[in-house]
Amino acid sequence: MNGAQALIRTLADAGVTACFTNPGTSEMHFVAALDDVPEMRAVLALFEGVATGAADGYARMAGRPAATLLHLGPGLGNGLANLHNARKGKVPVVNIVGDHATHHVRYDAQLQSDIETAARNVSSWVRTSRSTGDLARDAAAAVAAAQGPPGQVATLILPADVSWGQGAEPVPPRAPAAAPAPSGAAVRAAAEALRSGEPAALLLGGRALREPALVAAARVAAATGATLLAETFPARLERGAGLPAVERIAYLAEFASTQLDGLRHLILVDAKEPVSFFAYPGRPSRLAPEGCAVSVLAAPDQDALAGVEALVDALGAGETAPPVQPAARPERPSGPLTAAAVCQAVGALLPEGAIVSDEAQTSGIYLTGATAGAPRHDWLCLTGGAIGQGLPLAVGAAVACPDRPVLALQADGSALYTIQALWTMARENLDVTVIVFNNRSYAILNMELDRVGAGEPGPKARSQLDLDGPGLDFVALATGFGVPASRPETAEDLLDALARALAEPGPHLIEAVIPPIF
Amino acid sequence: MNGAQALIRTLADAGVTACFTNPGTSEMHFVAALDDVPEMRAVLALFEGVATGAADGYARMAGRPAATLLHLGPGLGNGLANLHNARKGKVPVVNIVGDHATHHVRYDAQLQSDIETAARNVSSWVRTSRSTGDLARDAAAAVAAAQGPPGQVATLILPADVSWGQGAEPVPPRAPAAAPAPSGAAVRAAAEALRSGEPAALLLGGRALREPALVAAARVAAATGATLLAETFPARLERGAGLPAVERIAYLAEFASTQLDGLRHLILVDAKEPVSFFAYPGRPSRLAPEGCAVSVLAAPDQDALAGVEALVDALGAGETAPPVQPAARPERPSGPLTAAAVCQAVGALLPEGAIVSDEAQTSGIYLTGATAGAPRHDWLCLTGGAIGQGLPLAVGAAVACPDRPVLALQADGSALYTIQALWTMARENLDVTVIVFNNRSYAILNMELDRVGAGEPGPKARSQLDLDGPGLDFVALATGFGVPASRPETAEDLLDALARALAEPGPHLIEAVIPPIF
Helix, strand or coil: CEHHHHHHHHHHHCCCCEEEECCCHHHHHHHHHHHHCCCCEEEECCCHHHHHHHHHHHHHHHCCCCEEEEEHHHHHHHHHHHHHHHHHCCCCEEEEEEECCHHHHHHCCCCCCCHHHHHHCCCCEEEECCCHHHHHHHHHHHHHHHHCCCCCEEEEEEEHHHHHCECCCCCCCCCCCCCCCCCHHHHHHHHHHHHCCCCEEEEECHHHHCHHHHHHHHHHHHHHCCEEEECCCCCCEEECCCCCCCEECCCCHHHHHHHHCCCCEEEEECCCCCECCCCCCCCCCECCCCCCEEEEEECCCCCHHHHHHHHHHHHCCCCCCCCCCCCCCCCCCCCECCHHHHHHHHHHHCCCCCEEEEECHHHHCCHHHHHCCCCCEEEEECCCCCCCCHHHHHHHHHHHCCCCCEEEEEEHHHHCCCCCHHHHHHHCCCCEEEEEEECCECHHHHHHHHHCCCCCCCHHHHHCCECCCCCCCHHHHHHHHCCCEECCCEHHHHHHHHHHHHHCCCCEEEEEECCCCC | CEHHHHHHHHHHHCCCCEEEECCCHHHHHHHHHHHHCCCCEEEECCCHHHHHHHHHHHHHHHCCCEEEEEEHHHHHHHHHHHHHHHHHHCCCEEEEEEECCHHHHHHCCCCCCCHHHHHHCCCCEEEECCCHHHHHHHHHHHHHHHHCCCCCEEEEEEEHHHHHCECCCCCCCCCCCCCCCCCHHHHHHHHHHHHCCCCEEEEECHHHHCHHHHHHHHHHHHHHCCEEEECCCCCCEEECCCCCCCEECCCCHHHHHHHHCCCCEEEEECCCCCECCCCCCCCCCECCCCCCEEEEEECCCCCHHHHHHHHHHHHCCCCCCCCCCCCCCCCCCCCECCHHHHHHHHHHHCCCCCEEEEECHHHHCCHHHHHCCCCCEEEEECCCCCCCCHHHHHHHHHHHCCCCCEEEEEEHHHHCCCCCHHHHHHHCCCCEEEEEEECCECHHHHHHHHHCCCCCCCHHHHHCCECCCCCCCHHHHHHHCCCCEECCCEHHHHHHHHHHHHHCCCCEEEEEECCCCC
């Protein structure tokens, strides 16, 4: 068999059975080999940022990495922003980046560039496979590296001749590395802080935001009076009625500082110490108050669940009932469309088992409250701040979980970086409902322009943040990509459109034209 | 004044008076400072690949670099593919990439990444400005580096606090470096080869494809019987009735080899030795035949025009009349729409002084012939093979030359990488006519799949190259972005639509649904 065949077989045997693709000539042997491995699903994207964001969304929901197939340095470049998000979210991704044949590199043909250099921006593991005989082993190593712990981006560069060469053999998967439990000392230190009687909080991130760790953390909180906090933009948060509620740290440093105010102990569980998203003149980067001791119960490469469960034991909280979120839905909204009304409609109708890809930005500030008591669901956030993640993430989540409804709540400006994702939704008939919050501006930047203290903006500066000249027509864009779309004019019509979209299989887009919040 | 104000003033004083932007919070002081420098035009893009491709197109036509304004590592990543094309085309671009404030970097906030690493993939010159006092000097150095010779991509990374800091002063521009003339030895060697009586060709690229060098090279060819060839994908080729004609080397290695067959001397004038675009099993990468001596008259950092003029003198060809292309237009096409009919219509109607951005791929194979005798125009090609350049290039060319009609001839698959360029065309009311050749496939990959010898493709492989499930509706997409659009059904209707689009100011899109050529 040739290299490509052994590569795909090795990936599939290691559990990588989805590949999000945007191939070119140098990847044609990989493409031809897809038919030889029936387990491998290949999902075509029109743009590489869709492929990489979809691989991220897939892994968040499937619990195992997907592959991407990208075309040389420029293809990787186009995928870099969403790989940045995956890296920041500690989500495993295996990139296969085609390259020129090894003997062709020295001629510096048009598409030649230094792929490894670009790959290092996002990848903890980068390797150019040097021979057909090594390729399958390199692929198994890439999957193992991606799996971590913690999950990370691994990039395997595949020269065309390594792909087309004969004599390759698949390689069995490597046993995944187990995350070690946190040390007894870390558990004792956390228990001591929590028993001190001083204000304390557990800050949960990563794997600590899934049900088992949430339940254990809720026991700890109930037994000690500690606060439960979550990182600002988790990769995946399990929430809704019947699950312990956890308060996410606010995006705005001013609000985050208020949340953390008065704390004397902040215990990190698979989370980073909170810092300001951006720097602002004269304001601190760290958000924890002076005099607050920050300690680590479980680092990202450790077993967060084991850490919280050990803490439950150390505190004797095993019998403490974990408080959970009661079921509650907001009223159905009526009247004019506003960001709040759309959020309320989402809360009123969010189906059981939904997966929410949240890139609603400023328009989404009411979402957390509106959906807190909705039936149990998963919430996926923009982990690395590189906008244009929401629609691709929804693609990947829908491929991973074909039996669950996916809701993509999407800001207008952010949607336009990877709007091509709509076509993949149509092509694969994915059950995704997209709501675009169209406030016709980069509203968050209008706010940030004030916050950074850049003075009173002139007309040129203001025009840089305005998306209203011309206004974008998301119904037309969705139609162009093959997704049925509507633009309800009132809250009542939005409820109808949302109910219809959720009831019908396949993708739908709803454009909500709303005033900006700021 | 603050850093951003001094930076923009320095750029404008150095002739950089257009900035293609997609800013975020870390660039807000730059945005606020735009109003302080009236000469600086800021053109907003919805996606960074539009901004970088537009900067490329602007510089090709204006003869001086534009700036881009990008948001941290992910913003640069999104712009990388079109910067790759600029790099390969030796087109000057000055990137301003915002970064976190210097004191914020150590906190590894969500958008933190190693920007310099990603920048090196495309930039010959990369610098992170370390202090407000150095910023204007760094900017002047960036412009000088971009100008070359040869033109290149220079990336200046701008930490937010360096931008907002006070006490900066603008810096006067550096004198541009002059390209040295080629050595007398190189001229004598070329003259000797051309006098040998053996089959010889001049291969022109870069600056050698502008009128003065073309005229001189045509004298050389007429005096010696040498063939005039051009590189396959020039950044800018001046052509049409009244200018010397030059034959571009074919994309397909098979055809290129035929063009070069029998040559004993190939003389490079601001061009690379021709190599195969991709490697294919068992086929050579170099295209010049065995026994053909390849020599350099002028390297890319030398003055190609001076070199060709010295060659004219050495050959005593100063009085030789340069043969020029006679005026000729193809017949107006009629009947069903095909790629050939669209190319014919372009040839029939191409206006005097047009700028053509050519990313028509397989559908454009008749363009060269159909437009050879049209009124004088400029032809801009996909220089680095990273598709998604055509529409952004047209944006930049139209900003640089507001009085000239711009025609973007665009393949369907390639259009979708940077389709957001349509919105900037609408917003700036640019006089661009886009023709999309919609053959509903990655037709070039269907051809390449056969050429690489990957065997008979199965259904999964074929589906990776097919854009017909669902078919893309470019009229709807254009409408969504605010560009008036039509979909003529016959060649006659296409001629009408094209004539109307060319006659009316502002952008238009014409979707031509055609069968694939292969």
